[in-house]
Amino acid sequence: MATNQSAAYFFRVIYMVLFIFSGFLVISSIDSAMFDFAKVFEILNYVMLIVQGIVSAMGEIAKLITNYILSVKASIPYLGNIIGDPSLGTLNIVDIEQTLASIFNPDNGFYPHSTIDLAEVDIIQEFSIFFGATTILILLPIAFFSGIGFLREGDTKLAIYSFLGFQMILIVAIFTQNIKISTQIDTSSLFSMIISPIFTLGFLLYLLLEVAFQTSYTLNIIEPMSEREKRIQGHLKRIRTFVPIEEGAKSTDQSIQSMQSSKHGLLAASYLREMVERRVFKRGETVRDSKSMMRLQSYLANLQQSDPRVDLKLAAQTAQPDASSLIKYFIPAMIFRIIAVVVLAYFIMAPEGVLNLEILGIKLFIFPALVDSLEISQPEFQTILILNMVLILILVGVILKYLTSGKTRKVMERVVQRIDTLVDFDRSTPQPTASSEPSEEDSILDEEEEELLDTEEEEQT
Amino acid sequence: MLSSRGAFIAIGGILLLSVGLSAKGIGTVTTMIPILFSGEGLIQQSGNQTASGLPEGMEFLEAFEILNSSPIVDYSMFLGTLLILASVIGLPFFRASANASLIRVTRRVDREKAFAGEYVHVTVRVENTGGKRIDFLEIYDAIPDMFEIVIGENFIITQLAGHETKEFSYIIQVSTRGVYQIGPVKVIIHDRLGFYFEEDVRHFYTEVLCYPSYEDIRRMEALSKRRQQGKMFGAHKTRQKGMGDDFHSLARYYPGAPFKSLDWKAFSRTGELMVREFEAEKNIRIVLFLDHSGSMGAGIPNNTKLDFAIRSVMLVMKMAEERQDLFGLLTYADRPTSYLPPGGSKSMFHQLLEILALVEPEGRSDPLAAVDYVMQRLPRASFYVFLTDLESSDSEIFTEAAKRARSRKNRITVISPFGPLFETKLTDLSTTERAIAEAIFEEYLGYRKQVEDSLRGLGVEIINVGPDDILPNVIKTYMKGKQVGKGSV
Numbered sequence: 001m002a003t004n005q006s007a008a009y010f011f012r013v014i015y016m017v018l019f020i021f022s023g024f025l026v027i028s029s030i031d032s033a034m035f036d037f038a039k040v041f042e043i044l045n046y047v048m049l050i051v052q053g054i055v056s057a058m059g060e061i062a063k064l065i066t067n068y069i070l071s072v073k074a075s076i077p078y079l080g081n082i083i084g085d086p087s088l089g090t091l092n093i094v095d096i097e098q099t100l101a102s103i104f105n106p107d108n109g110f111y112p113h114s115t116i117d118l119a120e121v122d123i124i125q126e127f128s129i130f131f132g133a134t135t136i137l138i139l140l141p142i143a144f145f146s147g148i149g150f151l152r153e154g155d156t157k158l159a160i161y162s163f164l165g166f167q168m169i170l171i172v173a174i175f176t177q178n179i180k181i182s183t184q185i186d187t188s189s190l191f192s193m194i195i196s197p198i199f200t201l202g203f204l205l206y207l208l209l210e211v212a213f214q215t216s217y218t219l220n221i222i223e224p225m226s227e228r229e230k231r232i233q234g235h236l237k238r239i240r241t242f243v244p245i246e247e248g249a250k251s252t253d254q255s256i257q258s259m260q261s262s263k264h265g266l267l268a269a270s271y272l273r274e275m276v277e278r279r280v281f282k283r284g285e286t287v288r289d290s291k292s293m294m295r296l297q298s299y300l301a302n303l304q305q306s307d308p309r310v311d312l313k314l315a316a317q318t319a320q321p322d323a324s325s326l327i328k329y330f331i332p333a334m335i336f337r338i339i340a341v342v343v344l345a346y347f348i349m350a351p352e353g354v355l356n357l358e359i360l361g362i363k364l365f366i367f368p369a370l371v372d373s374l375e376i377s378q379p380e381f382q383t384i385l386i387l388n389m390v391l392i393l394i395l396v397g398v399i400l401k402y403l404t405s406g407k408t409r410k411v412m413e414r415v416v417q418r419i420d421t422l423v424d425f426d427r428s429t430p431q432p433t434a435s436s437e438p439s440e441e442d443s444i445l446d447e448e449e450e451e452l453l454d455t456e457e458e459e460q461t
Numbered sequence: 462m463l464s465s466r467g468a469f470i471a472i473g474g475i476l477l478l479s480v481g482l483s484a485k486g487i488g489t490v491t492t493m494i495p496i497l498f499s500g501e502g503l504i505q506q507s508g509n510q511t512a513s514g515l516p517e518g519m520e521f522l523e524a525f526e527i528l529n530s531s532p533i534v535d536y537s538m539f540l541g542t543l544l545i546l547a548s549v550i551g552l553p554f555f556r557a558s559a560n561a562s563l564i565r566v567t568r569r570v571d572r573e574k575a576f577a578g579e580y581v582h583v584t585v586r587v588e589n590t591g592g593k594r595i596d597f598l599e600i601y602d603a604i605p606d607m608f609e610i611v612i613g614e615n616f617i618i619t620q621l622a623g624h625e626t627k628e629f630s631y632i633i634q635v636s637t638r639g640v641y642q643i644g645p646v647k648v649i650i651h652d653r654l655g656f657y658f659e660e661d662v663r664h665f666y667t668e669v670l671c672y673p674s675y676e677d678i679r680r681m682e683a684l685s686k687r688r689q690q691g692k693m694f695g696a697h698k699t700r701q702k703g704m705g706d707d708f709h710s711l712a713r714y715y716p717g718a719p720f721k722s723l724d725w726k727a728f729s730r731t732g733e734l735m736v737r738e739f740e741a742e743k744n745i746r747i748v749l750f751l752d753h754s755g756s757m758g759a760g761i762p763n764n765t766k767l768d769f770a771i772r773s774v775m776l777v778m779k780m781a782e783e784r785q786d787l788f789g790l791l792t793y794a795d796r797p798t799s800y801l802p803p804g805g806s807k808s809m810f811h812q813l814l815e816i817l818a819l820v821e822p823e824g825r826s827d828p829l830a831a832v833d834y835v836m837q838r839l840p841r842a843s844f845y846v847f848l849t850d851l852e853s854s855d856s857e858i859f860t861e862a863a864k865r866a867r868s869r870k871n872r873i874t875v876i877s878p879f880g881p882l883f884e885t886k887l888t889d890l891s892t893t894e895r896a897i898a899e900a901i902f903e904e905y906l907g908y909r910k911q912v913e914d915s916l917r918g919l920g921v922e923i924i925n926v927g928p929d930d931i932l933p934n935v936i937k938t939y940m941k942g943k944q945v946g947k948g949s950v
Contacts, residue, residue: 156466156655160469167540170536171533171536171537174532174533174536175533179532183532183535183536184532184535185535185536185539198532198535198536198539199539202536202539202540202543203543206540206543206544206547210547210654213466213653213654213655213656214653214654216655217596217597217651217653217654217655220597220618221597221618221619221620224618225617225618225619228614232612232613232614235612236612239612292578295578295579295580296580296611296612296632299579299580299632300612300632303571303582306571310582310630313584313613313628313629313630314612314613314629314630314631314632315613316613316614316617316619316629318627318628318629319587319617319619319627319628319629320619321619321620322620325620325622326620329594329596329653330653333653337547337550337551340550341543341546341547341550344546344550345539345542345543345546348542348546349538349539349542378485379478379481379482379485379534379538380482382478382538382542383478383482386478386541386542386545386546389546389549390545390549393549393550393552393553394549394552396552396553396556397552397553397555397556397557398556400553400556400557401556401557401560404556404557404558404560404591404593405560405562
């Protein structure tokens with residue numbers, strides 16, 4: 001069990017190292033402009049001012065309409081005097097003009113560049129900084145705390161949030177041109193693609209996600225089983241060491257005494273009545289629990305006698321996964337996946353290189369119209385390649401599934417057996433297996449064969 | 462099959478590809494606009510051009526100029542490609558290795574028949590008959606709702622190497638009588654990253670027959686042991702005065718008393734003529750009629766009228782067996798469903814348990830058919846005890862059944878679980894509910910009175926019982942019948 005725990009720690013440590021490294025790379029790749037959080041508040045203030053102006057203007061418009069409607073009534077100015085608003089009942093657009101002027105006035109004190117003429121401010125630049133800084137402000141804590149949360153809880157959702165957070169930060173940084181590293185993926189060769197900084201960073205983040213999935217798998221398969229083993233061992237220990245409480249004995253004695261006072265041989269009746277009452281009115285739970293524990297104790301003792309490995313089976317100790325194999329298979333599987341994904345990604349992102357590939361002077365692909373086409377480097381062509389690739393992989397999967405399925409294997413074995421029988425007449429019949437019980441597959445096959453035969457017979461009739 | 466996690470990654474990839482393609486498309490449009498606007502007609506209409514080549518008034522398109530640059534397109538396409546490939550690259554390998562049909566699952570129980578409240582140990586054996594390793598395997602063994610897992614779990618999450626076998630087990634407690642099936646088994650195989658899964662449900666079942674609870678009998682046996690130890694001496698006296706070999710008592714001589722029964726020693730002591738009286742133990746033939754019509758299923762789950770009636774049958778059966786009486790059982794609803802002719806062998810108890818385990822409340826009640834059925838097979842006078850709530854049949858039918866039974870000198874007692882008592886307790890109800898409940902009580906009692914009146918003339922005794930006095934009353938009826946010699950053999 002200790003080995004299993006260490007396997008879980010092993011994967012967590014790998015994730016942690018990758019997480020810190022990736023986080024550091026992402027942050028260091030982003031321009032410092034994206035960390036200008038003051039800009040966020042400045043622009044929010046300005047947005048607030050605009051909203052305030054719009055609301056104020058709408059109020060003035062409403063007032064204007066009201067004034068227009070009320071001005072037809074002679075008594076309204078009188079009313080206005082009474083309520084202390086002389087403007088009521090008169091047309092007044094001065095307030096609107098003042099509000100609008102305050103919004104666009106460079107000296108209003110709200111706009112951060114109040115000393116600069118508004119026309120000189122690069123609005124797009126300002127908003128890109130605002131967008132970038134807001135993204136960092138929101139997504140960086142999410143990515144960071146989700147990653148830490150995953151390390152604690154092992155919940156893959158948190159790892160996905162972390163991945164999405166980092167990726168969104170990168171995408172926004174690229175979009176707003178606030179990235180320090182080169183954003184070009186050099187697809188002139190596989191090696192140059194791999195060493196492209198943006199490719200490396202993006203791939204590293206994906207790798208982090210994959211390691212998280214691997215960690216989650218290890219935790220899912222190891223931790224529940226370890227906890228189960230501990231819990232059940234504890235249960236078994238408690239049951240085996242259980243000592244019945246005294247109350248049970250007292251209760252029986254009392255009931256026996258009460259029975260002795262009955263007549264007509266109905267002494268059992270009062271005892272049974274008590275028992276029924278316990279059941280119906282839920283009395284004497286403790287005593288009953290104690291008795292069922294005693295029964296369970298003796299049942300377990302009997303089981304132990306008939307099968308000494310019963311504890312191991314109950315605690316599923318015999319079914320514990322092997323932690324060493326988890327680690328052993330993790331590294332080659334991961335390396336293989338990485339290589340496969342990178343190579344296929346290269347093929348999709350730079351198909352010219354592969355399509356122009358020559359082996360022994362012979363071109364692999366002989367469609368010049370396709371290979372020499374300008375469209376080959378366009379995203380649309382990449383999409384078509386991805387679609388093809390996905391379909392090929394699915395098809396290969398289906399074929400492999402068919403070839404390796406139990407039914408196919410069984411049919412193949414039977415065919416081989418029949419051929420062997422035909423070839424070698426002297427061969428003795430195969431020995432029956434130790435188990436008299438037919439296997440699941442046998443029964444399934446037999447059923448299917450019977451169904452087929454039945455169908456054929458029906459068709460014939 | 463793609464799991465939700467795999468689907469998430471794939472859809473994320475598709476979204477990113479879409480973003481890349483869209484960005485590229487918008488970028489192309491922004492490139493095309495200056496070209497379009499540089500056409501003669503448009504230029505003339507729009508007037509001057511700005512420094513960026515965009516027509517006056519369309520400077521906002523500069524914001525989208527960024528999309529025309531490749532980084533955002535390239536990165537979206539790269540990440541989308543990466544995610545889509547990652548979600549499908551392992552599929553062929555998963556398909557090749559994960560074949561649920563190669564997982565053989567077998568189940569073994571330590572007993573196929575158990576009393577309610579007893580334990581059953583279920584062992585599940587999982588074998589990978591294929592040569593490929595399975596990284597993530599889940600096995601779920603379904604159990605009926607009525608079963609409670611006491612120790613262990615009915616599932617396992619593990620990995621299985623080629624040709625490897627693993628075992629796990631759990632202990633269940635069966636709480637209610639009946640026939641139950643353990644199964645099916647669900648086999649789920651995942652890949653390591655949780656992108657794909659394959660699921661297979663194996664429809665093989667293990668049947669467990671659950672007898673009614675043995676608790677009552679066990680307690681009674683405990684009582685018997687104490688009785689044997691002398692603690693309850695006299696509690697089981699069921700002998701009857703009359704013909705026999707065992708001395709009972711001395712009595713005054715009465716005219717007609719056999720001369721040989723005179724006790725001369727007593728005469729010499731007292732100076733009065735005394736006769737010796739003898740006694741003999743009477744064995745009776747008792748047939749229980751268990752009504753399992755639909756209305757008998759009413760009540761608190763596991764404590765319905767039928768459940769109590771079954772427990773009563775078991776108790777009487779055990780008592781009759783101990784006292785060497787002949788005991789028979791007929792279960793009936795709208796027709797007789799099973800019949801156990803009166804006998805006293807040990808094997809009868811197991812037959813009885815099997816019958817009682819399978820009894821379910823259903824249909825209406827036809828006591829006439831039940832009586833006819835028994836009388837055709839048992840011509841001798843017996844002690845008939847009906848366990849029926851009298852709710853699923855008309856009083857006329859029951860009266861007719863009683864008449865026929867009485868015509869053959871059978872003695873009849875009806876123990877009738879009173880429905881409302883099994884469904885609620887008056888103390889638990891609010892004032893309004895109590896008033897309604899009392900009205901229902903009155904209605905039920907009125908009907909019972911009617912049945913009682915019609916049966917009284919036939920010498921049929923009806924005992925109304927609730928959950929707390931049904932068992933004592935059944936025992937009392939049996940003991941009383943034995944004392945009086947109802948259905949004497």
